[in-house]
Amino acid sequence: MKSKSLGVNTICTHVGEVEDKQFKGAISPLYMSSSYAYENVDVKRYPRYFNTPNQEALCKKIAMLEHTEAGLIFGSGMAAISTAMLAFLQQGDHVVLQQTLYGGTFNFVSEEFDKFGIGYTFTNGFSEADFVSAIQENTKVIFIETPSNPLMKITDLAMIGRIAKERGLVSMIDNTFASPINQNPIDFGIDISIHSATKYMGGHSDICAGAVAASEVLIKQIWNKAKNLGGSLSDYTVWLLERSMKTMAIRVKAHNRNAKKMAKWLEKHPLIEKVYYPGLKSHPDHALAKKQMRGYTGMLSFELISEIDANRFMEALQLVKQSMSLAGVESTILSPAKTSHALLSPEERERQGIADGLMRFSVGIEDKKDLIADFEQAFEKVSTKQLQKTN
Numbered sequence: 001m002k003s004k005s006l007g008v009n010t011i012c013t014h015v016g017e018v019e020d021k022q023f024k025g026a027i028s029p030l031y032m033s034s035s036y037a038y039e040n041v042d043v044k045r046y047p048r049y050f051n052t053p054n055q056e057a058l059c060k061k062i063a064m065l066e067h068t069e070a071g072l073i074f075g076s077g078m079a080a081i082s083t084a085m086l087a088f089l090q091q092g093d094h095v096v097l098q099q100t101l102y103g104g105t106f107n108f109v110s111e112e113f114d115k116f117g118i119g120y121t122f123t124n125g126f127s128e129a130d131f132v133s134a135i136q137e138n139t140k141v142i143f144i145e146t147p148s149n150p151l152m153k154i155t156d157l158a159m160i161g162r163i164a165k166e167r168g169l170v171s172m173i174d175n176t177f178a179s180p181i182n183q184n185p186i187d188f189g190i191d192i193s194i195h196s197a198t199k200y201m202g203g204h205s206d207i208c209a210g211a212v213a214a215s216e217v218l219i220k221q222i223w224n225k226a227k228n229l230g231g232s233l234s235d236y237t238v239w240l241l242e243r244s245m246k247t248m249a250i251r252v253k254a255h256n257r258n259a260k261k262m263a264k265w266l267e268k269h270p271l272i273e274k275v276y277y278p279g280l281k282s283h284p285d286h287a288l289a290k291k292q293m294r295g296y297t298g299m300l301s302f303e304l305i306s307e308i309d310a311n312r313f314m315e316a317l318q319l320v321k322q323s324m325s326l327a328g329v330e331s332t333i334l335s336p337a338k339t340s341h342a343l344l345s346p347e348e349r350e351r352q353g354i355a356d357g358l359m360r361f362s363v364g365i366e367d368k369k370d371l372i373a374d375f376e377q378a379f380e381k382v383s384t385k386q387l388q389k390t391n
C-alpha cells in the first residue's frame, strides 16, 4: 500500500497488521514467542532484536504515519530517545539541544553525557542564531522538541532541517506533543522523529512505550545500538499499542477541537491572566505553527490571576484530575511549578516563564460543556474563598 494514496484514518486502522492466515480473524493475532526457529543469517527473530511479527507490523504503521521508510518500537519514550542519541554520538562528539526539553531528556543528557565524554549545549532560545551559535566543530546531532512543554513554544522545523543538512548533522525531534497526526517533521527536513508512545499514540493512560521513525539507513544505525541497549517492548504491549493507534487520528482530532475551544474560552475568562496555545491568534508563534502543523494538539497552558491559589483551584476541579502524565482521553491538569519545575529556584522559574499560577492542561475528549462547567464550579469555589480572605 502506498502512503500517498491512503488517508490517515485508513493508515491508523489498516496498515501494518499481522494477517491472521490461520483463522482469518479481523485483527492482528498476538505472537508472544520469545523463541523462534532459526531461518537464515538475516532473519533471527527475537524480541530484543525488535523483529517479532507484532513489532515489525506496527513499525510499518508508525513509519507510514510519519511519512518515512522505517520505524522501531521501544519500551518507553526515554528508551527511544536515549537509544537514538547514543546511536549517533560517541566520545568526543557534541550535541546541540533546544533550551526547553522534556525533563527526562534533560536529565539523561545532563546526568549521563559527561561520563561518556559527550559534550552538550542547550541553546539560549529558539531562533536560528541561537541554534547556529551553539554548534561546534565536533557537533554531530541537533535535538529539538516542538511544541515545547509547558509553554507551547514552536521551533521552526524547516530551519532546523536546513541548518543540520548544511553542516552534515543528524537532526532529531521529540514529536510526542504533536503526534504524527498533527505534525510530520520529516516533511520539513528533520531526519528522525521520536515519540513517547505513552502519550497520544497509546492515548488511554494505560501503556508505556516509545517509537522512532526515520529512513531505512538511519533506523539500521539506531537498531545496531538498540539491540545492545535492549530497550524493546513486550509484544503484549505492542499489540495494545496497535489497538490504540487504530483510533489515534480520530482521538487526536477530537483533542485538537476541544483544546482550541477551551483555549478560546479560557482566554476570555476574567480569572485567567494568559493562555498558551499555538492555535490561538494571540500565540506569538501562531503563524509558524500554522505553517508546520495540521492541528494544534490537546495540550495547552494557562496562567491564573495572581489572587487565585493554583493548588486550591486544582483541588476544586472534579472532572479534570491532577496527573503528571498527559495525552489520555481524559482531561488532566498539573502545576509545573510544583512538579516538573519544582527543583528550580523561584528566580530560574521566573526566567523560564513558569509562574506559580501556571497550569498545564491536557485536554481530553469529554464534552466541552462539561469541562467548562467543571472549571466554572472550581472558579466559583476558589474566587469566593479568595474574596472572603481579602475582605
Ligand SMILES: *Cc1c(COP(=O)(O)O)cnc(C)c1O
Binding pocket: 076, 077, 078, 079, 102, 104, 145, 149, 174, 176, 177, 196, 197, 198, 199, 208, 209, 210
Ligand atoms: C512522556 C514524555 C517523554 C518520555 O516518555 P516515557 O514514555 O515516559 O519514557 C518524552 N518526551 C515527552 C515530550 C514526553 O511527554
